Amino acid sequence: ADRAPGAVAMAAAMAEAIARAREVHVGWCAACNITHAGAVGYFALQAANVGMAGVVMSASGPMMAYHGAKVSGVSTNPLAIAFPAANRPPLLLDMSTSTVAMGKVMSARDAGQKIPLGWGLDADGRDTTDPKKLATLLPLGGPKGSGLSFMIECLCSLMVENPIIAPALASGGKLDAPYLNGIAIAVDLAAFGDRERILSEADRLARLIAALAPADGVERIYLPGERGDSILRERMREGIPLPHGTWSRLLACAEALGVPPP
Numbered sequence: 001a002d003r004a005p006g007a008v009a010m011a012a013a014m015a016e017a018i019a020r021a022r023e024v025h026v027g028w029c030a031a032c033n034i035t036h037a038g039a040v041g042y043f044a045l046q047a048a049n050v051g052m053a054g055v056v057m058s059a060s061g062p063m064m065a066y067h068g069a070k071v072s073g074v075s076t077n078p079l080a081i082a083f084p085a086a087n088r089p090p091l092l093l094d095m096s097t098s099t100v101a102m103g104k105v106m107s108a109r110d111a112g113q114k115i116p117l118g119w120g121l122d123a124d125g126r127d128t129t130d131p132k133k134l135a136t137l138l139p140l141g142g143p144k145g146s147g148l149s150f151m152i153e154c155l156c157s158l159m160v161e162n163p164i165i166a167p168a169l170a171s172g173g174k175l176d177a178p179y180l181n182g183i184a185i186a187v188d189l190a191a192f193g194d195r196e197r198i199l200s201e202a203d204r205l206a207r208l209i210a211a212l213a214p215a216d217g218v219e220r221i222y223l224p225g226e227r228g229d230s231i232l233r234e235r236m237r238e239g240i241p242l243p244h245g246t247w248s249r250l251l252a253c254a255e256a257l258g259v260p261p262p
Contacts, residue, residue, distance in 0.1 A: 001031055001032060001033050001034045002033060003033055003034065003035055003177075003179055004031075004033075004034055004035070005034070005035055006031075006034040006035045006036050006037030006038065006058075006180060006182070007037055007038050007042075009031040009034040009037070009182070010031055010034070010037045010040065010043045010056065010058075010182050010184060011042075011043060011046065012031070013029040013030070013031040013043070013182060013183070013184040014029070014043040014044075014046040014047060014054065014056065014184035014186065015046065016029040016184075017029040017047070017054075017184045017185055017186040018046065018047055018050060018052060018186045020186070021047075021052055021186040021187060021188045022188065025187070025188040025190075025191035026185070026186070026187050026188065026191070027184075027185065027186040027187075028183065028184075028185050029183065029184050029185075030156070030159070030160045030181065030182070030183050031181065031182045031183070031184070032160050032162045032179075032181050033162065033179045033180075033181070034179065034180050034181070034182060035179070035180060036060075036180065037058055037078075037180065037182055039078075039080075039094060040056040040057070040058055040078045040079070040080045040094060040182070041056070041080040041082065041092050041093075041094030041225075041228070043056045043080070043184055044056045044080040044081060044082035044092065044094070044184075045082045045090060045092060047082060047184075047185075047186040047187075048082035048083060048084045048090035048091075048092070049084075049090065051084050051189065051195065051199075052084070052186045052187055052188055052189065053081070053082065053083050053084070053186070053187040053189060054080070054081070054082040054184070054185065054186055054187075055079075055080070055081050055082075055183075055184075055185040055187075056078075056079070056080045056182065056183070056184050056185070057077060057078070057079050057080075057152050057155060057156055057182065057183050058077065058078050058152075058156060058180055058181065058182040058183075059075055059077055059152055059153050059156035059157045059164055059165075059180060059181045059182070060075045060076075060077075060164060060178065060179075060180045061075060061164055061165070061168045061174055061175055061178050062074060062075060062136075062165060062168050062169060062173055062174065063075055063076055063102060063136065063137060064076050064097070064098045064136060064137040064138065064139055064145075064146070064149065065121060065136045065137070065138055065139065065146070066139070066146045066149075066150075067139055067142045067143040067145070067146040067147070068143075070121060070124075070125025070136075071125065071135075071136060071173070072135070072136040072137075072173060073146070073165075073169065074097075074139075074146055074149035074150055074153065074165060075097075075149055075152075075153065075164070075165065076096040076097055076098040076101065076102060076137060076149065077096065077097045077148065077149045077152040077153070077156075078094070078095070078096050078101075079093075079094075079095055079096070079097065079148070079152065080092065080093060080094040080095075081093045081224075082225075083202055084189075084199060084202065085199055085202035085203050085206060086196065086199035086200045086202065086203045087203050088202075088203055088206060089225065089229065090225065091202065091206060091223060091224045091225055092224055092225030092228070093224040093225070094225070094228065095140075096140070097139060097140055097145040097146070097148045097149040097152070098137040098138060098139055098140055098145060099118055099119055099120075099137065099138050099139070099140050099145070100115075100119050100120075100137070102137060104119075105119065105120065105131045105134055105137070106131075106246075107243060107246070108131040109131035109132055109245065110243035110244070110245025110246040110248075110249070111243035111244070111245065112243075112245070113131070114129040114130065114131070115128075115129055115130075115131050115134070116129065117129060118138060119134070119137065119138060120134040120135070120136055120137045120138055121134070121135060121136050121138065122134065122135050123135040153165050155183060156181040156182060156183050157181045160181060162181055164179070164180070164181065206223050209221065209223060210223055
């Protein structure tokens with residue numbers, strides 16, 4: 001994609017996957033040499049919003065320690081799965097393979113706040129609470145997170161003969177011109193059974209899980225996607241808060257490009 005904007009490329013990839021799924025029940029589309037795609041759950045929801053299951057993954061350069069290592073060896077590989085339901089919004093899992101996404105570290109850095117232990121390591125491979133000293137993120141669940149990242153690199157990059165991790169590690173840890181790969185998968189539920197019954201079962205599963213007795217100190221059980229939906233409603237109502245550091249970086253970028261700030 002010649003380093004095309006990731007959001008545009010992945011939206012097009014999922015549109016193509018949906019079109020192929022309408023023909024043969026499953027669509028799989030790869031986007032190569034793109035830039036950062038943002039929240040990949042958006043693209044998985046493209047499939048769920050037309051009644052299909054959607055899966056999206058992306059691969060980038062090393063920024064997370066492989067389990068047992070003290071330096072970056074794999075990416076944080078965003079992964080999203082969206083599933084439609086009959087009488088409720090689609091269910092959506094949107095996660096990275098690290099304990100926390102790099103965006104949260106950057107937000108803490110911009111806000112001048114500490115980060116919890118377990119988020120990442122400094123340049124000496126030691127756990128740190130200083131976001132400015134963080135050199136690499138830590139994998140979610142140890143070997144599970146790093147192993148998942150390894151396999152997503154295989155699916156997103158090796159399968160399309162456009163590797164990212166190995167060339168980066170061979171050149172010292174990063175590439176001069178970073179790029180990403182992504183895959184979008186759409187699945188027609190009707191290929192596996194009665195579509196309306198499947199959607200109704202999604203409703204029932206969600207209802208029963210949400211009705212589980214909450215643990216002490218827990219106000220409610222959130223289903224996949226519900227926490228993000230509540231934040232979306234709040235942001236639409238009250239606006240998006242920006243830490244001073246983030247705003248300063250945006251102003252500096254605007255000045256460098258000759259764009260008047262709002």
